[in-house]
Amino acid sequence: MEPSVIDLRHFQHGNLPGGFRQVLIDVHADAYADQMDDPFHQRFPWFVDHWTVMEGFSCVVAYDADEPVGFAYGAPLASGREWWRSTDYEPNGGRTATYAVSEVMVRPRWRKQGIADRLHEALLKERTEDLAVLLVDVTHPKVQALYESWGYARVGDQRPFADSPLYAVMVKHLRKQDAVPVGDTSADHC
Numbered sequence: 001m002e003p004s005v006i007d008l009r010h011f012q013h014g015n016l017p018g019g020f021r022q023v024l025i026d027v028h029a030d031a032y033a034d035q036m037d038d039p040f041h042q043r044f045p046w047f048v049d050h051w052t053v054m055e056g057f058s059c060v061v062a063y064d065a066d067e068p069v070g071f072a073y074g075a076p077l078a079s080g081r082e083w084w085r086s087t088d089y090e091p092n093g094g095r096t097a098t099y100a101v102s103e104v105m106v107r108p109r110w111r112k113q114g115i116a117d118r119l120h121e122a123l124l125k126e127r128t129e130d131l132a133v134l135l136v137d138v139t140h141p142k143v144q145a146l147y148e149s150w151g152y153a154r155v156g157d158q159r160p161f162a163d164s165p166l167y168a169v170m171v172k173h174l175r176k177q178d179a180v181p182v183g184d185t186s187a188d189h190c
Helices: 020-031 044-052 115-124 141-149
Strands: 006-012 058-064 067-076 098-106 131-137 153-158 167-173
Touching: 006 115, 020 044, 020 058, 020 067, 020 098, 044 067, 044 098, 058 115, 067 115, 098 115, 131 141, 141 153, 141 167
Parallel strands: 098 131
Antiparallel strands: 006 058, 058 067, 067 098, 131 167, 153 167
16 A cells, blocks of 8 residues: 655644644544543543643644544643653753643554654744653553654653553753754763
């Protein structure tokens, strides 16, 4: 099967089209179809509502023709509320403007085509923050390895909600001079 031509469409807080919320919910329901009995996954609409109203929210949705096949979204975190603060991690130079990558998700039929990488790259391309941070379920080492291949380093763990999985906190420097050396995941080089 030949890979599809994927169209990436950008959306921002204050400029979201009608039906946008439902697109994200439908992609999530397909991506996690085998886990939708989990109350944490059932709360995904709440997370969509929480993130889409945040100042600075941005999202990239991948389409195959008119079919939404995946998305990546996030928003800048308020100073002092960055996810990495729950760890011993200290960023270089004291700069801490942080963009939180909340979701990178691709529906099963379109996986293993590089779409997640393209979504992530497009989401961060124009960011002006110093750092990007995301959380990865610690029981998914392949996903963590994927993020490490994208330049993230694991700096600690956290459980943001009582019923959520334990997550690895992963940080990526968005400025070249602050980049973590490839293959180095130790916090003292970040």
